[in-house]
Amino acid sequence: MANKTSSWERLTDLVAAENRTGLIQYIDTLSPSETARAISRVSEETRLHLFDLLTPEDAADVIEDIPEVQAADLVKGLSSDRAAAIMEELDSDVLADVLGEMKGDTSQAILAEMDREEAREVQKFLKYAPDCAGGLMISEFLAYRSDNTIQNVLDDMQANREEYAKYNVQYFYVLDKLGKLSGVLRIHDLLFPARQTSLSQIMIPSPLSISDKAPLSDLEEFFEEHHFFGVPVVDDEQRLVGVVLPLAVEEAINKQKTKNFLNLSGIVGGEEFRTMPLFSRARRRLSWLSINIVLNVIAASVIAMYQDTLAAVITLAIFLPMVSDMSGCSGNQAVAVSMRELALGLVRPGELLWVLAKEVRVGVINGIVLGLLIGLIAFAWKGNPWLGLVIGGALAANTVVAVTLGGILPLVLKRLKLDPALVSSPLLTTVTDMCGFFFVLSFATLLLPKLVGM
């Protein structure tokens, strides 16, 4: 039966039958991505009914399996006390992420219904940008005052075994009387010394730490440089407020890459799922496309300026899109290499001249090769060597422009504090289209007597 029925049909049936036990058993058999898929495919109504049937704990398990944007959308649809009950069961970092995806008033309404203590904990996370150390840290870490003995620590661990079992404990942090970070210990360090030894005697003093406002790039550099299993995060008063694990940093970089990839392809705002409402999807895509239409009109106006030449040599119209498209491809290669090298820190936004020198040379070589190729094609196709010269020359010249511009554009945009992933491609295409049309048509105008009457 499971083979014939899709997971969301099965889910819909179970919800309709209000079969609570069957539901939980069935969801348990699904992998997280299957759960996400099934939840996203059922009707709005079924989805809300499903979350009414599940206990807050089971609902929280489901929430943890699905992407944050989807989770936020889902929770928004619930009443705020119901939402609060579910949210209280989430880990603090997941909770902050899901709330972060909502509008301020929606998340505040949910927080107001939550347990005071828990809500205050989450507020701490929410005040940070999601990609800075404060936004990426976890509050599940072990810290003890320096006058504790090893025995005190072991007693605490014994007493809170269940809770600590979920922690990724590689280090114990040691605090002074004001809560300031003063030392660090590895778990091994507790195994051997006498149990009455105080932590201050065996700790490594003045450990490295990072500010709660440090951006993702600082964290990336920190873990590149130090192969630590976590870094303590301190506030302006040097008080320990959390720990960032290298996995969280890697995940944040991963997220940023996905956003860049979607932006580069014209999915602006960084997110689209096919389960979002139709008109919202269409509108999001259109917002970017309508800017593109304006840019296209600007580029096409170059063709309009040379209408007489075009009328005289209609064959040119065949080659206009080829020249602009090929140059666009060459330019995008250079954009990709620059974005990559910027991300790896192999090039800095200020090093325009170095990139320029590197790209001009590739542009010239590839321009000559591609120009020869398309020139021969044009010559062979229409039997006129001058046409080959015009088209080949235009593609060669425009390839140099496109490759050079593509190489430096991400650096320039970065210096201007614009997002290269969002702006590079439309800007590059517009300029290379304009130049491509201009080269073909102005070269053709110069050689018009040789081209007419092919």
Added chain:
Amino acid sequence: MANKTSSWERLTDLVAAENRTGLIQYIDTLSPSETARAISRVSEETRLHLFDLLTPEDAADVIEDIPEVQAADLVKGLSSDRAAAIMEELDSDVLADVLGEMKGDTSQAILAEMDREEAREVQKFLKYAPDCAGGLMISEFLAYRSDNTIQNVLDDMQANREEYAKYNVQYFYVLDKLGKLSGVLRIHDLLFPARQTSLSQIMIPSPLSISDKAPLSDLEEFFEEHHFFGVPVVDDEQRLVGVVLPLAVEEAINKQKTKNFLNLSGIVGGEEFRTMPLFSRARRRLSWLSINIVLNVIAASVIAMYQDTLAAVITLAIFLPMVSDMSGCSGNQAVAVSMRELALGLVRPGELLWVLAKEVRVGVINGIVLGLLIGLIAFAWKGNPWLGLVIGGALAANTVVAVTLGGILPLVLKRLKLDPALVSSPLLTTVTDMCGFFFVLSFATLLLPKLVGM
């Protein structure tokens, strides 16, 4: 001085002066990405001289800071005994990655010069594909026979403190007499029971494990489902061979994303650094561009078929590139959303009809909006409503084609075992160009009397 001189000029000076101490001190002040940048910018000669001056240990530190491809390039340039001496100082996983980037005979020559034991260890890693569990695992883990007591474990840990300090120890693995994985323990579990307790009494038996041949997607799913700090890797005989950490999985996914991004932009083979030799960079980019030129010729031949229509209404030439470019953009948005949903497991390669239904609707809405927009522009520009109808109608029709095709293409390519990141974009552009040209010119041919003599 450091402000005025770039890091690679400073490095070149120090190497020329053969100032070994100065060199090491200077490199220590650089962050890993600064080191990578400096190394990549000095001349070939300086680079080799630098590696002659450094001790194998210091050279290994530098190697660990730079991207693997770059490291492999660098090591290839050294004599194989010198290379072997440096490689012996690397962590086994970095070592395997660097060797994996080399040709078989180069890496074999280096392995032959290395310490027997070390070389055998690395061979074990090299036999795995880099993205499967065997390729991602580390061999730095702690495992004990089940008849050991807690005291035995503590004695071993005490004796090997220095070495184990680098390990990311969350679990101890317990093996039976044949080396098969039979249990797992958390480090906390050692703290409380009597020290004469044997591991078999306190271990959690039959822990979850993963096969050494499991692909990256299995590992991704494993860590999605289980919030563990590592998973033991077993061979066909259930013997423990390594441990995969979630960080390694996240890094591998990150790498794959970068490769996809570069492939999508026409940087084929997944890598290009500006410090690679000029002709090799030009050639790599050309290999992809020359396929594109052929595809462009095919698309342009549609224009050639309608040369008479074009000669009669030369204005159409202005709009041909606009229609094809806009449709290309719409199609690429759909490609990006499909690639994303495939990666997240929200859609399966078989679900063509579902994606089709979702995308056709967006295509129709956006086609109507964009068609109206460009139709009005064409009408306003040239004063002929029929021209608006032709151009608007063509863009509307072609947007539907592009969005639908863009949505399903990645799924189809995935089913055909082709790489969507590599093939989607050129294929989509060719088809949408052809259809765009066809729609504009065939609609215009139908309405020719209304268009002539604008």
